[in-house]
Amino acid sequence: MTSGGWIRRWFPERQIYLRSNGEIRGYAVSSRKQMILAGVAAVVGGWTLLASASVAIDAVSTRADQERAAQDRAAAERANADLQARLDSAVMRMSTTTGSLDDIARTVERRHAALTQVMGQFRGVPGARAALRPVRPASGDLTPGQRIMAVRLDQERLIARAETFAQSRAERLRLAFRLAGLNPAAYAAAGAALGGPLVEARDPRALAAILDVDEAFALRIRQAADSLGEMRDLADAADALPLSRPAHARTTSGYGVRFDPFNGRPALHQGQDFAAPLNTPILATAPGVVSFTGVRSGYGNTVEIDHGRGFKTRFAHLNAIAVQPGQAIAVGQRIGAMGTTGRSTGVHLHYEVWVDGRPQNPARFLKAGDYLVQQDH
Structure with missing residues (x-):
C-alpha cells in the first residue's frame, strides 16, 4: 500500500456539521490536520507517561531506601540490646576482689582518656551531644569498688552508643545521597576524617599499646573510630553539596x-x-x-x-x-x-x-x- 493510501485509510477527510440558531455549518477536517492533531496528542500522551513513570520510579526508590535504612537501624538496635544484656550479666559477676581497687581505677582512667579522643570527634555533630551524654551511676549503697566497676560498665555502654550513633547517622547520610541521585560510596573513605593514633594504629594490639588500654577495649575504640570516620566523610561531603534552598519562595x-x-x-x-x-x-x-x-x-x-x-x-x-x-x-x-x-x-x-x-x-x-x-x- 502506498503512503498516500495509508494516510487516506487512517486519516480520511472528515466532515463536521454544527447546528446553531437554525443554521447548519459544515467544516472539513483534512488528512493533514488530523495527522497534526494525532501527532500533538501522541507527544502530550508520551510526555505524560514519561513524567508519571519518573514520579513512580522516584517514589519506589525512596520507599526502598527508607525501608533499608529502617532495617539497618533495627539491626543496630538489636546489636545494642544484645550488648546491653551481656554487660548487665557481666556486672552481676563482677567482684571488687578482681585485682586491687588501685589497678581497677587506673584501668578506668586509661579507658576514659581513650574515650575522650573518640568523643571529641563528635563535637558539632547534630544530635551527638544528647545521644552520647554519659550516664552518671548512682552511688547509693555501692561500695567504692562497685562504683568503679559501674563507671567501667558505663564506659562500655558509651562506646557502644557512640558506634551505633555514628552508624545510624552515616546511614541517614547515605540515604540523602541516594535521594539526590548520587552514589554515597563515591564520597566515603572510612577513617580519612580522623587523626592521631585512631588512624595510625590499625592493629588493635598496637592501638592498645598506644592508648595504654586493654586489647578488647582498643578493638571497641577501633570499631567506633571506623564508623565515626565514615560518618564524618559523608557529612563533610554533604556539607559541600547544593542541598539548601536558593530562596524563601x-x-x-x-x-x-x-x-x-x-x-x-x-x-x-x-x-x-x-x-x-x-x-x-x-x-x-x-x-x-x-x-x-x-x-x-x-x-x-x-x-x-x-x-x-x-x-x-x-x-x-x-x-x-x-x-x-x-x-x-x-x-x-x-x-x-x-x-x-x-x-x-x-x-x-x-x-x-x-x-x-x-x-x-x-x-x-x-x-x-x-x-x-x-x-x-
Missing part, C-alpha cells in the same frame, strides 16, 4: 519537559523555578567560588557558583547581583535579588544544578536537604 515550575511559555512548544526545562516578590534575596545553596556573573542569553542577569567535585549551580533572571567572580561563598550567603531579566514572563528565580557538565533535577537535591534537616531536628 514557592516552586512554580519543575525540571523536565514542559510547554515553552513563549512559543507553546514542548521543550526541556533544565532547572526549577521559584516565584516571590521583586528583590527577594537569592541565597547560595552550598559553599563554593563564584565562577561567573553577568548576562547570559535567555537567562538575563546570572550568577554561577563552582562547588568543586564537578558540582555547579546557576541562578538566573536576577534583578541585582551582589557577588563577583572569584569570590568565596558560604552556604546561605546572599548572592543577588530576584527579578525578571532575560527570557522571563514574570518575577522568579530559575535555578539549575549541574554535575560534571550535565544538568540535574534540582528537586532531588532539595529533597535530600529537607530530609537531613528533618532528621537533625
Whole structure:
C-alpha cells in the first residue's frame, strides 16, 4: 500500500456539521490536520507517561531506601540490646576482689582518656551531644569498688552508643545521597576524617599499646573510630553539596519537559523555578567560588557558583547581583535579588544544578536537604 493510501485509510477527510440558531455549518477536517492533531496528542500522551513513570520510579526508590535504612537501624538496635544484656550479666559477676581497687581505677582512667579522643570527634555533630551524654551511676549503697566497676560498665555502654550513633547517622547520610541521585560510596573513605593514633594504629594490639588500654577495649575504640570516620566523610561531603534552598519562595515550575511559555512548544526545562516578590534575596545553596556573573542569553542577569567535585549551580533572571567572580561563598550567603531579566514572563528565580557538565533535577537535591534537616531536628 502506498503512503498516500495509508494516510487516506487512517486519516480520511472528515466532515463536521454544527447546528446553531437554525443554521447548519459544515467544516472539513483534512488528512493533514488530523495527522497534526494525532501527532500533538501522541507527544502530550508520551510526555505524560514519561513524567508519571519518573514520579513512580522516584517514589519506589525512596520507599526502598527508607525501608533499608529502617532495617539497618533495627539491626543496630538489636546489636545494642544484645550488648546491653551481656554487660548487665557481666556486672552481676563482677567482684571488687578482681585485682586491687588501685589497678581497677587506673584501668578506668586509661579507658576514659581513650574515650575522650573518640568523643571529641563528635563535637558539632547534630544530635551527638544528647545521644552520647554519659550516664552518671548512682552511688547509693555501692561500695567504692562497685562504683568503679559501674563507671567501667558505663564506659562500655558509651562506646557502644557512640558506634551505633555514628552508624545510624552515616546511614541517614547515605540515604540523602541516594535521594539526590548520587552514589554515597563515591564520597566515603572510612577513617580519612580522623587523626592521631585512631588512624595510625590499625592493629588493635598496637592501638592498645598506644592508648595504654586493654586489647578488647582498643578493638571497641577501633570499631567506633571506623564508623565515626565514615560518618564524618559523608557529612563533610554533604556539607559541600547544593542541598539548601536558593530562596524563601514557592516552586512554580519543575525540571523536565514542559510547554515553552513563549512559543507553546514542548521543550526541556533544565532547572526549577521559584516565584516571590521583586528583590527577594537569592541565597547560595552550598559553599563554593563564584565562577561567573553577568548576562547570559535567555537567562538575563546570572550568577554561577563552582562547588568543586564537578558540582555547579546557576541562578538566573536576577534583578541585582551582589557577588563577583572569584569570590568565596558560604552556604546561605546572599548572592543577588530576584527579578525578571532575560527570557522571563514574570518575577522568579530559575535555578539549575549541574554535575560534571550535565544538568540535574534540582528537586532531588532539595529533597535530600529537607530530609537531613528533618532528621537533625
